[in-house]
Amino acid sequence: MDYDVVINGFHGTDNKVAVAIEQEKTYTYSKRSDHWLGQGIYFFSEDPEQAMSWAMNQTKQGDTATVLFTKIVVNSSSFLNLNSRSGIFTLKKLINKLGSEYSIESYSDDQVGNTKLRCFIMDLLPDNIKAIQKNFYISTQPQFVLNTPEMGRMGISMQSAQVCVRDSSIISRDTIEIFESKKKPFKKRKRREVNFK
Numbered sequence: 001m002d003y004d005v006v007i008n009g010f011h012g013t014d015n016k017v018a019v020a021i022e023q024e025k026t027y028t029y030s031k032r033s034d035h036w037l038g039q040g041i042y043f044f045s046e047d048p049e050q051a052m053s054w055a056m057n058q059t060k061q062g063d064t065a066t067v068l069f070t071k072i073v074v075n076s077s078s079f080l081n082l083n084s085r086s087g088i089f090t091l092k093k094l095i096n097k098l099g100s101e102y103s104i105e106s107y108s109d110d111q112v113g114n115t116k117l118r119c120f121i122m123d124l125l126p127d128n129i130k131a132i133q134k135n136f137y138i139s140t141q142p143q144f145v146l147n148t149p150e151m152g153r154m155g156i157s158m159q160s161a162q163v164c165v166r167d168s169s170i171i172s173r174d175t176i177e178i179f180e181s182k183k184k185p186f187k188k189r190k191r192r193e194v195n196f197k
Contacts, residue, residue: 002075002076002077003075003076004073004074004075004076005073005074005075005076005079005081005131006071006072006073007043007045007046007071007072007073007074007131007133007163008045008046008069008071008072009043009044009045009069009070009071009072009163009165010043010044010045010046010047010048010050010051010067010068010069010070010179011027011041011042011043011044011051011067011068011070012044012051012052012053012054012055012056012058012065012066012067012068013055013058013065013066013068014055014058014059014063014064014065014066015063015064015065015066015181017066018066018067018068018178018181019066019178021068021176022068022176022177022178025173025174025176026168026173027041027070027165027168027171027176028041029041029042032119033116033119033120034115034116034119035119035122035164036115036118036119036134036136036162036164037118037119037122037132037134037162037164038118038119038121038122038123038125038132038164038166039119039122039123039164039166040131040132040164040165040166041164041165041168041171042162042163042164042165043070043072043162043163043165044160044161044162044163045133045161045162045163046161047160047161048067048069048179048180050160050161051067052065052067052180052182055067056182056184059184060184061184061185061186061187062183062184062185062186063183063184064181064182064183064184065181065182065183065184066178066180066181066182067178067179067180067181068176068177068178068179069175069176069177069178069179070171070172070175070176071171071172071175072131072163072165072170072171072172073170073172074130074131074170075130077128078128078129078130078131078167078170079129079130079131079132079133080125080129080131080132080133081132081133081134082132082133082134083133083134083135083161087133094125094126095121098121098124102124122164125166127166127167129166130165130166130167130169130170131163131164131165131166131167131170132163132164132166133161133162133163133164134161134162135159135160135161135162136159136160136162137157137158137159137160138157138158138159138160141157141158142158145157145158
C-alpha cells in the first residue's frame, strides 16, 4: 500500500539566495560529480539547526546565513529511504539491474571516491525515484557531544539527515519561507604587541 511521506525540509544558504528562492518559490541546483545523493535539491530533514550550521560554514564573514523551510510531499513508492530496511533492499535491486546494463568498478576506498561512486549510482536511478533520504555521520562532532562521555557510551552521535529532491514537483511551493537568519560575525584578530625598545 502506498502512502504520502511528508518531510519538513530545511535548506541552508546565503541570505540573498534565500530571499530570491522565497520570492520566486523555486529552487535550482548545480550539477556536480560528488553530490552525496546524486543531483537534486538538498534539505536537512526535521533539523533547522543543522541547516543553519551548514549555512554558517558556507557563508563569508560579515554576510548573513539563512535557513528556508519547505514542506516536501512524496508518494512512498517514489521515496528511496536509505535509512530503512526496505530502502536498502530497493537500492540493492536497482544496483543489480544497473549492473546488467553497466560495468561499474570502483577501486577507490577513500571518501572522495566513495562519494563520487554513490553520486554516479544515484544519478542512474530511474526517474520514478523523486526523493532520496539518508543519514550521514558527521565526522567532526560538536564539542557538546564530545564533552559528554555518556553520549559515547550510549552510542549517540550527531547525524545529518539529508534529503535529495530529484523532482521539484514534490515541493509544496506555497510553503517555501525564510525560517531563520543569522549574521556570521567577523573573527576577532589577536592583539599584537609591539615593542619599540
